[in-house]
Amino acid sequence: GGALRVVLGDQCARDIAALRDLDPARDTVLMMEVQEECTYVPHHPQKIVLVLSAMRHFARALAARGVRVDHVRLDDPANTHGFRGEVLRAVARHRPARIVATHPGEWRVLEDMRGWEAASGVPVEIREDARFLCPLPRFRAWAEGRKSYRMEFFYREMRRMTGLLMEGDAPAGGQWNFDAENRSALPEGMAPPPPPRFAPDGITREVMALVAARFGAHFGALEGFAWPVTARDARAALDAFIRDRLPRFGDYQDAMAAGQPTLFHSLVSTSLNIGLLDPMEACRGAEQAWRDGHAPLNAAEGFIRQILGWREYVRGIYWHLMPGYAAENALGAGRPLPAFYWGAPTSMRCMAEAVAQTRDLAYAHHIQRLMVTGNFALLAGIAPAEINAWYLAVYADAFEWVALPNTHGMAIHADGGLMASKPYAASAAYINRMSDYCRGCAHDPKQATGPRACPFNFLYWDFIARHADRFAANPRMALPLRSLARMDPRNVAAMRAEAGRFLAALDG
Numbered sequence: 001g002g003a004l005r006v007v008l009g010d011q012c013a014r015d016i017a018a019l020r021d022l023d024p025a026r027d028t029v030l031m032m033e034v035q036e037e038c039t040y041v042p043h044h045p046q047k048i049v050l051v052l053s054a055m056r057h058f059a060r061a062l063a064a065r066g067v068r069v070d071h072v073r074l075d076d077p078a079n080t081h082g083f084r085g086e087v088l089r090a091v092a093r094h095r096p097a098r099i100v101a102t103h104p105g106e107w108r109v110l111e112d113m114r115g116w117e118a119a120s121g122v123p124v125e126i127r128e129d130a131r132f133l134c135p136l137p138r139f140r141a142w143a144e145g146r147k148s149y150r151m152e153f154f155y156r157e158m159r160r161m162t163g164l165l166m167e168g169d170a171p172a173g174g175q176w177n178f179d180a181e182n183r184s185a186l187p188e189g190m191a192p193p194p195p196p197r198f199a200p201d202g203i204t205r206e207v208m209a210l211v212a213a214r215f216g217a218h219f220g221a222l223e224g225f226a227w228p229v230t231a232r233d234a235r236a237a238l239d240a241f242i243r244d245r246l247p248r249f250g251d252y253q254d255a256m257a258a259g260q261p262t263l264f265h266s267l268v269s270t271s272l273n274i275g276l277l278d279p280m281e282a283c284r285g286a287e288q289a290w291r292d293g294h295a296p297l298n299a300a301e302g303f304i305r306q307i308l309g310w311r312e313y314v315r316g317i318y319w320h321l322m323p324g325y326a327a328e329n330a331l332g333a334g335r336p337l338p339a340f341y342w343g344a345p346t347s348m349r350c351m352a353e354a355v356a357q358t359r360d361l362a363y364a365h366h367i368q369r370l371m372v373t374g375n376f377a378l379l380a381g382i383a384p385a386e387i388n389a390w391y392l393a394v395y396a397d398a399f400e401w402v403a404l405p406n407t408h409g410m411a412i413h414a415d416g417g418l419m420a421s422k423p424y425a426a427s428a429a430y431i432n433r434m435s436d437y438c439r440g441c442a443h444d445p446k447q448a449t450g451p452r453a454c455p456f457n458f459l460y461w462d463f464i465a466r467h468a469d470r471f472a473a474n475p476r477m478a479l480p481l482r483s484l485a486r487m488d489p490r491n492v493a494a495m496r497a498e499a500g501r502f503l504a505a506l507d508g
């Protein structure tokens with residue numbers, strides 16, 4: 001027999017490692033739609049549609065090239081709804097001499113994959129996922145022996161390695177990072193160009209009906225699905241971003257605005273993460289736009305850093321530190337996730353906006369994730385497992401390799417500072433400066449006690465006070481600790497009492 005080549009739902013790339021050296025005459029490509037992958041966390045219905053529709057389009061494109069594809073459908077009555085069970089059934093059908101797979105994006109799936117050989121009696125080869133620009137052994141070599149892992153230093157190595165935005169040995173523009181220029185709030189009346197929408201075709205509509213019937217109870221709206229599900233649409237989405245939004249992406253990267261869910265963001269993460277778009281192609285496109293004078297350097301650099309820096313870095317962190325990483329809980333957080341993360345009403349407008357657009361679009365940009373929903377979870381001490389599962393479930397671009405380090409490490413500091421040198425904790429002043437949410441909110445961003453106090457304020461000071469001993473060792477926390485020490489103790493006590501009442505009500 002030939003090879004059984006396994007392609008997972010987030011591996012819909014023509015040049016995926018498992019398909020290298022494919023022999024169409026003898027090999028079979030196995031694709032599996034299994035219930036377990038849709039429900040181990042309650043994935044947003046749009047995310048399930050995204051992955052299943054991309055798989056079906058990808059399978060069709062392979063078949064059109066004369067490749068034999070064995071595509072197990074979700075509604076196949078014989079489906080065992082787990083990868084191992086489906087691999088075993090496929091082995092019985094095809095009697096392959098070997099199984100070839102690409103390294104998956106989740107520890108859980110890698111463990112499953114490692115059991116395929118013993119379960120089937122067929123040798124299994126798991127290949128490095130070459131879609132990533134930093135091979136895992138290279139990341140390990142970089143990380144070995146470091147006490148903490150700072151993205152900035154990793155990113156510089158990646159710039160040198162790829163030559164992106166380099167002028168000889170020096171970074172273009174004389175600086176590695178232009179983040180200081182990327183912190184403007186959105187001016188009143190500025191309307192960012194909307195990203196293109198990709199109307200569902202017949203395949204996607206069929207998947208939407210299937211998902212509505214099976215996973216309709218999951219949090220999230222299905223109607224309005226408009227994500228790219230093919231490589232061609234993903235390329236069109238990238239081109240539209242570079243043309244229309246990249247020039248201002250840098251300036252307003254950290255801005256938030258009510259009714260403006262996407263601003264100047266690229267929305268390419270879903271396509272990158274399931275294999276429809278090549279990360280290097282996205283980076284080169286942005287670099288070219290800068291070289292052509294179409295986009296300023298702070299925009300191109302900011303975008304490239306997200307992909308070449310952050311994206312590669314969090315993936316390296318994930319595989320370097322799993323499986324222990326997920327279990328860390330440096331701040332001892334244990335509060336259950338409040339119901340408003342699942343759409344229950346809340347008087348906090350910033351939270352309500354972020355959650356509502358998450359429900360409608362399966363998308364929020366990174367400042368909303370980090371400084372609104374993430375910041376709240378950090379301040380309120382939400383249990384890492386609960387908030388991590390939420391992020392993994394509700395965002396269309398969330399796969400564990402990328403979601404876990406971003407939430408666990410960056411947003412809620414559960415790793416105790418391996419990734420970030422201080423917690424990304426902020427009071428209402430930050431949200432008020434970077435957004436227009438506070439106007440028209442029931443709370444007053446300038447008040448920390450009393451009936452209109454903003455929860456982000458009293459929770460922030462309660463958080464600093466609660467962890468004061470721990471933070472005393474961190475020079476980057478000296479400023480908030482000094483401010484706390486200078487406050488009137490009666491004021492601190494009042495804020496902490498307010499926080500106590502608020503958190504008790506949250507738990508009740």
Ligand code: SF4
Binds near residue numbers: 349443
């Ligand atoms: Fe959010 Fe507070 Fe601003 Fe309201 S006042 S939008 S709760 S930061």
